[in-house]
Amino acid sequence: MDEVALVQAARQGDLDAFNRLVLTYQEMAFNLACRMLNDEDAAEDATQTAFLSAYRHLDGYRGGSFRAWVMRMVTNTCYDELRRRHRRPTVPLEPVNPEDNEEIESPAWLADDAPSPETTLEQRELEHAIQHCLEAMPLDFRAVLIMVDIQGMDYIEVAEAVRTPLGTIKSRLARARLRLRDCLQKFGELLPAAYRLKTEETQ
Amino acid sequence: MTKRLTSKDYALLSAYMDGMLSPRERSKVEKQLEARVEFRTALYELQQTRKAMRSLPRKRVPRNFLITPAMVQPRRAPFAVGALRFSSAMAAIAAVILTLFQLLPSFQMAAAPAPELYAESTSVAALQSPAEAMDSAPPIIQWGAPYAGGMGGGGAEGLAEPAPLGMGQGGVGGGADALKEWVPTPTEPAGRIELQSESTPTPYPTPTPAPTPTPTPTLVTLPLDQAQPILGVAPEEEQGTVVNAEPADREIDLPPVNQPRPGLVLRTAAVILGALAVIFFVAALFLRRRFR
Numbered sequence: 001m002d003e004v005a006l007v008q009a010a011r012q013g014d015l016d017a018f019n020r021l022v023l024t025y026q027e028m029a030f031n032l033a034c035r036m037l038n039d040e041d042a043a044e045d046a047t048q049t050a051f052l053s054a055y056r057h058l059d060g061y062r063g064g065s066f067r068a069w070v071m072r073m074v075t076n077t078c079y080d081e082l083r084r085r086h087r088r089p090t091v092p093l094e095p096v097n098p099e100d101n102e103e104i105e106s107p108a109w110l111a112d113d114a115p116s117p118e119t120t121l122e123q124r125e126l127e128h129a130i131q132h133c134l135e136a137m138p139l140d141f142r143a144v145l146i147m148v149d150i151q152g153m154d155y156i157e158v159a160e161a162v163r164t165p166l167g168t169i170k171s172r173l174a175r176a177r178l179r180l181r182d183c184l185q186k187f188g189e190l191l192p193a194a195y196r197l198k199t200e201e202t203q
Numbered sequence: 204m205t206k207r208l209t210s211k212d213y214a215l216l217s218a219y220m221d222g223m224l225s226p227r228e229r230s231k232v233e234k235q236l237e238a239r240v241e242f243r244t245a246l247y248e249l250q251q252t253r254k255a256m257r258s259l260p261r262k263r264v265p266r267n268f269l270i271t272p273a274m275v276q277p278r279r280a281p282f283a284v285g286a287l288r289f290s291s292a293m294a295a296i297a298a299v300i301l302t303l304f305q306l307l308p309s310f311q312m313a314a315a316p317a318p319e320l321y322a323e324s325t326s327v328a329a330l331q332s333p334a335e336a337m338d339s340a341p342p343i344i345q346w347g348a349p350y351a352g353g354m355g356g357g358g359a360e361g362l363a364e365p366a367p368l369g370m371g372q373g374g375v376g377g378g379a380d381a382l383k384e385w386v387p388t389p390t391e392p393a394g395r396i397e398l399q400s401e402s403t404p405t406p407y408p409t410p411t412p413a414p415t416p417t418p419t420p421t422l423v424t425l426p427l428d429q430a431q432p433i434l435g436v437a438p439e440e441e442q443g444t445v446v447n448a449e450p451a452d453r454e455i456d457l458p459p460v461n462q463p464r465p466g467l468v469l470r471t472a473a474v475i476l477g478a479l480a481v482i483f484f485v486a487a488l489f490l491r492r493r494f495r
Contacts, residue, residue: 015270015271015272015275018270019269019270022267022268022269022270023267023269026264026267026268027261027263027264029268030262030264030265030268031261031262034262035259040262040265044265044266047264047268048268051268051270052270052274052275055270055275056275123258123260126255126258126259127259127260130255130256130259145256148221149253149256149257150256150257150259154223155218155221155223170214170217170218170223171210171214173217173218173221174210174213174214174216174217174218175210175213175214177213177217177249177252177253178213178249180252180255180256181248181249181251181252184252184255191255194254195251195254195255195258196251
């Protein structure tokens with residue numbers, strides 16, 4: 001059964017048909033939520049909520065890429081969660097300097113001292129650094145960057161998912177990449193050599 | 204010499220990297236890449252950034268996110284929501300009925316019985332014994348008296364002393380009506396005026412309670428042997444003085460204030476019911492959203 005037929009069946013109340021679509025896209029949805037929220041538990045809740053919302057609002061699907069439509073549900077759920085967090089802030093993830101009570105901006109605290117294989121450690125550091133940079137990014141930029149560079153979606157799908165013109169997606173993505181580049185440059189030597197931005201030519 | 208790249212250059216490079224440019228734009232970017240080192244550097248940095256992003260491991264889902272029938276079963280709103288919605292609807296209907304009822308002509312007639320009765324009684328009294336009425340309790344014509352409303356425009360003076368509630372509204376038809384009676388006879392000297400007034404019923408009774416007619420004889424009569432300016436424009440030496448002023452200690456008969464007026468009561472009830480309808484509706488909406 002193809003995707004369109006599954007959507008049609010789900011619209012008529014066939015829950016099994018919808019669950020087949022869920023199984024197809026749940027990993028992508030969960031990863032998007034994870035990168036957006038930087039919290040696996042919250043991402044789990046957001047993914048479930050997004051699929052439930054998608055099922056309840058299947059009438060709002062007007063054709064096109066179903067994947068993009070589902071990702072829109074996930075993105076919107078993440079936006080809601082982030083807004084809720086903003087309204088009710090919790091303890092910051094970053095450590096606080098006891099002297100001036102300010103958050104420590106240096107990425108040095110991200111370095112993990114726990115013994116582990118070198119590659120794993122480097123990969124974790126890179127992931128921490130990227131996640132740190134993503135969190136500092138505006139939500140619209142973050143969503144576009146994750147969808148294109150992590151999820152591998154094309155521009156048209158992303159434009160559908162965030163309901164934004166294609167030209168805006170292009171410029172938003174470029175600006176998001178620049179921000180990420182600038183942010184990652186602060187980590188310098190902490191990043192694996194393969195991902196360092198400065199080359200001999202640029203230095 | 205190197206120039207800083209603009210945001211448009213970066214947008215082109217970013218799209219070029221993803222293969223999202225038209226052939227014309229692509230060739231334009233490639234020319235720039237050949238010619239300018241800063242273009243090459245920027246492209247390299249963007250590629251490294253994308254490479255870093257793409258290197259992130261994909262997370263495995265901790266569980267399946269299947270939808271169960273229990274999940275999609277609509278949650279029942281609590282009983283309070285239904286009760287509030289019903290109350291809201293009832294209150295709104297009652298408010299509408301009350302408002303419509305007030306618009307009925309029969310209700311409007313019933314809502315203002317006192318002024319009509321007062322007008323009828325005074326006119327009957329005038330018809331029965333006009334002369335006696337003139338002698339004993341002639342109606343008052345006051346130009347600029349405290350009860351200014353509707354008396355033909357003695358407003359400025361009248362406003363100086365606030366008229367009692369409802370007293371200034373009924374009036375006797377304004378100055379035009381009073382002037383009809385002021386017709387100087389041809390034999391009289393110029394400017395001589397004899398005021399004749401007759402009690403006239405209020406043509407459009409207001410719903411305010413009727414003031415009890417006071418038998419105070421305060422007929423305004425201008426001296427007949429002197430030429431006086433018309434309508435209270437006194438000679439210069441008399442300007443600024445109060446002519447036919449009421450005694451300071453005169454008691455004003457106020458209308459009884461504790462009598463309930465049916466129009467006001469119904470209007471208040473309609474407003475209260477309308478407010479209740481809105482409050483119940485908002486409360487029901489709030490509860491429903493919480494339990495969605």
